[in-house]
Amino acid sequence: xxxxxxxxxxxxxxxxxxxxxxxxxxxxxxxxxxxxxxxxxxxxxxxxxxxxxxxxxxxxxxxxxxxxxxxxxxxxxxxxxxxxxxxxxxxxxxxxxxxxxxxxxxxxxxxxxxxxxxxxxxxxxxxxxxxxxxxxxxxxxxxxxxxxxxxxxxxxxxxxxxxxxxxxxxxxxxxxxxxxxxxxxxxxxxxxxxxxxxxxxxxxxxxxxxxxxxxxxxxxxxxxxxxxxxxxxxxxxxxxxxxxxxxxxxxxxxxxxxxxxxxxxxxxxxxxxxxxxxxxxxxxxxxxxxxxxxxxxxxxxxxxxxxxxxxxxxxxxxxxxxxxxxxxxxxxxxxxxxxxxxxxxxxxxxxxxxxxxxxxxxxxxxxxxxxxxxxxxxxxxxxxxxxxxxxxxxxxxxxxxxxxxxxxxxxxxxxxxxxxxxxxxxxxxxxxxxxxxxxxxxxxxxxxxx
Amino acid sequence: xxxxxxxxxxxxxxxxxxxxxxxxxxxxxxxxxxxxxxxxxxxxxxxxxxxxxxxxxxxxxxxxxxxxxxxxxxxxxxxxxxxxxxxxxxxxxxxxxxxxxxxxxxxxxxxxxxxxxxxx
Numbered sequence: 001x002x003x004x005x006x007x008x009x010x011x012x013x014x015x016x017x018x019x020x021x022x023x024x025x026x027x028x029x030x031x032x033x034x035x036x037x038x039x040x041x042x043x044x045x046x047x048x049x050x051x052x053x054x055x056x057x058x059x060x061x062x063x064x065x066x067x068x069x070x071x072x073x074x075x076x077x078x079x080x081x082x083x084x085x086x087x088x089x090x091x092x093x094x095x096x097x098x099x100x101x102x103x104x105x106x107x108x109x110x111x112x113x114x115x116x117x118x119x120x121x122x123x124x125x126x127x128x129x130x131x132x133x134x135x136x137x138x139x140x141x142x143x144x145x146x147x148x149x150x151x152x153x154x155x156x157x158x159x160x161x162x163x164x165x166x167x168x169x170x171x172x173x174x175x176x177x178x179x180x181x182x183x184x185x186x187x188x189x190x191x192x193x194x195x196x197x198x199x200x201x202x203x204x205x206x207x208x209x210x211x212x213x214x215x216x217x218x219x220x221x222x223x224x225x226x227x228x229x230x231x232x233x234x235x236x237x238x239x240x241x242x243x244x245x246x247x248x249x250x251x252x253x254x255x256x257x258x259x260x261x262x263x264x265x266x267x268x269x270x271x272x273x274x275x276x277x278x279x280x281x282x283x284x285x286x287x288x289x290x291x292x293x294x295x296x297x298x299x300x301x302x303x304x305x306x307x308x309x310x311x312x313x314x315x316x317x318x319x320x321x322x323x324x325x326x327x328x329x330x331x332x333x334x335x336x337x338x339x340x341x342x343x344x345x346x347x348x349x350x351x352x353x354x355x356x357x358x359x360x361x362x363x364x365x366x367x368x369x370x371x372x373x374x375x376x377x378x379x380x381x382x383x384x385x386x387x388x389x390x391x392x393x394x395x396x397x398x399x400x401x402x403x404x405x406x407x408x409x410x411x412x413x414x415x416x417x418x419x420x421x422x423x424x425x426x427x428x429x430x431x432x433x434x435x436x437x438x439x440x441x442x443x444x445x446x447x448x449x450x
Numbered sequence: 451x452x453x454x455x456x457x458x459x460x461x462x463x464x465x466x467x468x469x470x471x472x473x474x475x476x477x478x479x480x481x482x483x484x485x486x487x488x489x490x491x492x493x494x495x496x497x498x499x500x501x502x503x504x505x506x507x508x509x510x511x512x513x514x515x516x517x518x519x520x521x522x523x524x525x526x527x528x529x530x531x532x533x534x535x536x537x538x539x540x541x542x543x544x545x546x547x548x549x550x551x552x553x554x555x556x557x558x559x560x561x562x563x564x565x566x567x568x569x570x
Contacts, residue, residue, distance in 0.1 A: 025507070026497050029478060029521030030489050036479040036517070046479075049490030056494065 080139030115201030120208035123200035214297035217266035222305025263363035267291030267370025295367015303359035475522035504529030
């Protein structure tokens with residue numbers, strides 16, 4: 001018992017750091033007050049209440065939930081992709097998986113420290129979506145690499161392999177990703193994660209509405225691109241089981257239009273919705289910033305959508321007989337022809353790399369043009385208020401919420417809801433029931449003399 | 451401005467404790483003793499009340515040797531008005547319920563009960 005009190009005190013003092021700065025006074029208050037509580041179980045119970053407060057105000061439940069979810073998804077992705085043999089190609093894949101997971105786990109800590117956490121729902125959803133997409137590509141890439149690198153022992157398949165992939169040692173594994181390719185993918189992954197984390201951080205002046213618009217535009221672009229080319233830029237065998245005749249051509253044109261039009265429109269809408277200062281110069285900068293972000297995000301989301309679904313479809317093509325039959329439905333193909341097509345599709349997966357590089361660049365340029373259009377046409381009257389660009393004298397910055405954005409997330413008019421779990425005399429049981437829900441999102445500032 | 455319906459019985463108890471000495475800064479443990487609430491319940495209530503501008507808080511200016519500075523609380527003018535209204539409403543509700551005899555030992559059903567504030 002004697003060691004419990006000091007241990008709880010030490011744990012509490014350390015744990016106070018987990019609470020957002022604006023709430024830290026309250027956690028410290030519980031600890032300061034503990035000296036007045038009679039020593040023994042009473043003081044321990046008081047400190048335990050303080051730890052509960054820290055857990056609640058530090059959003060520990062959410063943090064632990066996110067951590068567990070990430071650990072489960074990362075574990076599943078690694079388990080699905082981990083190569084059986086640690087030789088050459090296998091070693092590159094293993095290294096790639098480990099470094100990718102380390103990037104996904106480490107970069108948020110870095111951006112949180114420099115730019116703050118995400119403080120809006122679109123920002124959190126965008127981060128979650130990007131993470132899910134990157135994790136989903138890991139096993140898909142591994143399956144495709146394994147298939148593309150496996151050299152048939154003999155027969156016509158061996159000949160097909162030699163034609164498509166070049167000569168290999170029969171029965172061995174070759175032609176898959178090497179360290180060079182793996183490093184290029186890792187750099188691209190790091191860029192994607194870093195840019196998305198930065199654009200969704202609190203101290204980056206990108207409005208939640210901009211993110212939502214950009215994601216919407218990117219998803220439209222991605223869906224249409226995937227419908228046109230479900231197996232990537234596979235011009236030799238363009239599988240489109242859902243598009244026939246002129247519909248395929250129309251969708252092809254639509255895809256090209258959307259490649260440039262979606263980020264343009266996203267940039268224009270984001271620029272128009274942007275809350276800008278009266279100074280035309282500063283207003284232009286604020287709009288340009290929103291247009292830039294909208295274009296970049298929409299291009300990136302579109303490219304990532306096509307990559308995830310495209311590489312997923314290719315991996316299913318080489319793994320699942322059902323998908324193979326479905327994609328080749330109505331065509332009378334020999335088994336070596338099917339193998340050749342699968343090999344060709346697997347080889348073409350590398351084209352996604354260029355897609356992932358090109359789309360965001362096209363997007364940011366078109367987004368900037370879109371914001372320029374918005375600058376000419378003016379602002380919507382019901383504009384929402386994103387913070388302004390750093391040092392650019394942009395829109396009035398939104399002050400950090402006192403609880404790290406938790407109230408705004410609640411999205412409900414906060415209520416100190418009655419929790420009438422009452423004792424027999426109609427009195428509340430000591431310690432029973434706590435405040436339910438959040439507080440008013442627009443509640444008055446704390447008038448404390450801190 | 452908060453009406454009684456907005457406050458839980460525990461919150462009403464805290465408001466009543468603060469209302470007892472509206473001009474005096476009170477510390478957390480004193481409030482806990484008056485209300486019978488534990489720290490894990492009391493402090494979230496104080497935080498929400500402060501967020502709504504009903505309670506103000508500050509740290510003790512002069513440190514006392516042998517113990518850390520304490521965090522002190524009192525009602526703001528808005529808080530005082532709100533608390534007075536809510537407590538009066540609670541009293542009325544209690545008075546209205548009084549004629550209805552409750553069987554001894556019966557526990558009010560969850561979500562239906564009205565708690566009497568603990569007025570010091």
